[in-house]
Amino acid sequence: MAERLPLAKAVNAALRTALDADPKVLVMGEDVGKLGGVFRVTDGLQKDFGEDRVIDTPLAESGIIGTAIGLALRGYRPVTEIQFDGFVFPAYDQIVTQLAKMHARALGKIRLPVVVRIPFGGGIGAVEHHSESPEALFAHVAGLKIVAPSNAHDAYWMLRQAIECDDPVIFFEPKARYWDKGDVDTDGIPGPLHAARVVREGTDLTLLAYGPTVKTALAAAEAAADEGTSLEVVDMRSVSPIDFDTIQRSVEKTGRLVVAHEAPVFFGSGAEIAARITERCFYHLEAPVLRVGGFHAPYPPARIEEDYLPGLDRVLDGVDRALAY
Amino acid sequence: MTVESRAAHGSGARKTATAPRKKAARPARRGGGRSTGGAAGAMVQLLTPEGERVEHPDYSLDITDDELRGLYRDMVLSRRFDAEATALQRQGELGLWPSLLGQEAAQIGSARALRPDDYVFPTYREHGVAWCRGVDPQMLLGMFRGVNHGGWDPNTNNFHLYTIVIGSQVLHATGYAMGVAKDGSDAAVLAYFGDGASSQGDVAEAFTFSAVYNAPVVFFCQNNQWAISEPTERQTRVPLYQRAQGYGFPGVRVDGNDVLAVLAVTRAAAEHARSGQGPMLVEAFTYRMGAHTTSDDPTRYRPDDELAVWEARDPILRLRRHLERLGAADAAFFTALDEESDALARRVREAIRTMPDPDPMAAFEHVYADGHTLVDEERAQYAAYLASFADHAEEN
Numbered sequence: 182m183a184e185r186l187p188l189a190k191a192v193n194a195a196l197r198t199a200l201d202a203d204p205k206v207l208v209m210g211e212d213v214g215k216l217g218g219v220f221r222v223t224d225g226l227q228k229d230f231g232e233d234r235v236i237d238t239p240l241a242e243s244g245i246i247g248t249a250i251g252l253a254l255r256g257y258r259p260v261t262e263i264q265f266d267g268f269v270f271p272a273y274d275q276i277v278t279q280l281a282k283m284h285a286r287a288l289g290k291i292r293l294p295v296v297v298r299i300p301f302g303g304g305i306g307a308v309e310h311h312s313e314s315p316e317a318l319f320a321h322v323a324g325l326k327i328v329a330p331s332n333a334h335d336a337y338w339m340l341r342q343a344i345e346c347d348d349p350v351i352f353f354e355p356k357a358r359y360w361d362k363g364d365v366d367t368d369g370i371p372g373p374l375h376a377a378r379v380v381r382e383g384t385d386l387t388l389l390a391y392g393p394t395v396k397t398a399l400a401a402a403e404a405a406a407d408e409g410t411s412l413e414v415v416d417m418r419s420v421s422p423i424d425f426d427t428i429q430r431s432v433e434k435t436g437r438l439v440v441a442h443e444a445p446v447f448f449g450s451g452a453e454i455a456a457r458i459t460e461r462c463f464y465h466l467e468a469p470v471l472r473v474g475g476f477h478a479p480y481p482p483a484r485i486e487e488d489y490l491p492g493l494d495r496v497l498d499g500v501d502r503a504l505a506y
Numbered sequence: 507m508t509v510e511s512r513a514a515h516g517s518g519a520r521k522t523a524t525a526p527r528k529k530a531a532r533p534a535r536r537g538g539g540r541s542t543g544g545a546a547g548a549m550v551q552l553l554t555p556e557g558e559r560v561e562h563p564d565y566s567l568d569i570t571d572d573e574l575r576g577l578y579r580d581m582v583l584s585r586r587f588d589a590e591a592t593a594l595q596r597q598g599e600l601g602l603w604p605s606l607l608g609q610e611a612a613q614i615g616s617a618r619a620l621r622p623d624d625y626v627f628p629t630y631r632e633h634g635v636a637w638c639r640g641v642d643p644q645m646l647l648g649m650f651r652g653v654n655h656g657g658w659d660p661n662t663n664n665f666h667l668y669t670i671v672i673g674s675q676v677l678h679a680t681g682y683a684m685g686v687a688k689d690g691s692d693a694a695v696l697a698y699f700g701d702g703a704s705s706q707g708d709v710a711e712a713f714t715f716s717a718v719y720n721a722p723v724v725f726f727c728q729n730n731q732w733a734i735s736e737p738t739e740r741q742t743r744v745p746l747y748q749r750a751q752g753y754g755f756p757g758v759r760v761d762g763n764d765v766l767a768v769l770a771v772t773r774a775a776a777e778h779a780r781s782g783q784g785p786m787l788v789e790a791f792t793y794r795m796g797a798h799t800t801s802d803d804p805t806r807y808r809p810d811d812e813l814a815v816w817e818a819r820d821p822i823l824r825l826r827r828h829l830e831r832l833g834a835a836d837a838a839f840f841t842a843l844d845e846e847s848d849a850l851a852r853r854v855r856e857a858i859r860t861m862p863d864p865d866p867m868a869a870f871e872h873v874y875a876d877g878h879t880l881v882d883e884e885r886a887q888y889a890a891y892l893a894s895f896a897d898h899a900e901e902n
Contacts, residue, residue, distance in 0.1 A: 239718060244677060244711030251681020278671045286667050289872035290659035323873050347875035422879040
């Protein structure tokens, strides 16, 4: 059944379906119960599934992840919510030293099917610690899987797949896109969770993005088309693992690659993509892989965040620089 | 679990007045004249350092001679295993060893208070607990030899992997206990940690979560007086067991060198948890007689006279005196146990020397349960790299 839903409602629908299908699935986090979350993503779930399944937690991020690990060891499948990106760091130790490594430490004898939902990214005029993109900090850690949907349909299916996954999954939700509506086909068969997708065909240059930046990339391709330039837009969808095969095929076709993400460019996921695509596509590249993203500075106050974020103009500037080679 | 206690379990926040409480105040024992964390706290004791049985108004213990001999055997074998592992580290067979010397009563007494379906979350020094849970001692050596990071199946003996990051496992225990309560099981969960870990935020968060969800977890703090070189005074101004009060659950300090008191108190705490009354904190007041690990040098920070004070409270010697007072163990028993100890040591020594190094490709195994393309790619590349040497050798 296809339904037109805002991305936030698609996440809610995925949680509802998962809670309904498996009594071992739990939703836990700060304010996820009566309030329905600060973005109302979990709205109505506690009313329908009870306080034992949709659990309001103390205000303690390490406690949320640490107890979710214990619940997973007991056979539950906790879906945790970290209220905002910048608040994940009190839980970073539990995620990195415990959640990511316990399966390996037990030589595969135990599994940690924990999902960590994190609304991430900027553009909503928030105060500090509410607009960050820390995905690279997690991608560097073996044992975690990291995904970031860009639209409502993917948000629904990728979350369901993340909950079914036996590995810990960091699920980055593009909070600036929570209110964007899209068709969600709940009957369809989803593609692989970690596959990238070509969302717009083109011939002159590949524009790679994920999460909130996909919308910007599509707008840039539209603008470039008006100027006679054909951009292929690839939605990466998964940050760990990265579907390099799909990216490679696109770059072999277009000969140029620009990566756009909100996170700082320095040591960001774009750096890894640039290095690997240069290895894979050296003889196909007409220009170096270029990156457009955040600066090596704390996320700025909201009044100047549009300068920091890779908006339409900065993305097109990156495209122009790549085409100039 | 009774109907009443199940109801209490379900009600979450209900606090009962049936928790074991201290009535008779007893002066705190002090470690080598040092203050041991603020004000003096009463301490449960059932066996004096001279091996004399004393009664406690809140913690009684009926125990047979056979059970006493069993506790003694567990402590002696744990100490012998520990001594052998320390020797193996000195001989280069282990990279590191954290000795349990002096903490045998705290570990054996608490572990023997548990049922098989209870679940234990240890830190990295719980060799005696592992012994009681039925984990083969040689399994504990793998991570210290460097052939794995744990390796045993936690669900075989309901004994989780050793956790190196201080205090992390206390939250895991709490979450597991929350799951136990959801399942309607009457199992208890035991979380081991040390006096140093009591300063960690994760332990404080575990206290909060367990209290608000009424989780059936026993927090078992082995206060061995030292967190590497930091004394308990650097962790707290109040006796550690008193922390529980602020979270809304009972805390009790037990003489951690008295295996009978530890057994009785831990049994009561486990019963408190399994009957739906929520968490309880047990502070086992004990002493780490050796170094923190084989890399440590306690002579740089410990007062010279402190060890002698605690040697007089040796947990094994104390139970031996008690057995001899009772006439519950004869010379043949002790001789047979010595032989069993030596046999255990020989078995461990043999096991470590025949323990194979893992295949280099093992680094790529079990990183993910459902696979990961980057791991697959790097595994294939490294396998090809290793194979290139074989090709080269053939060419020559």
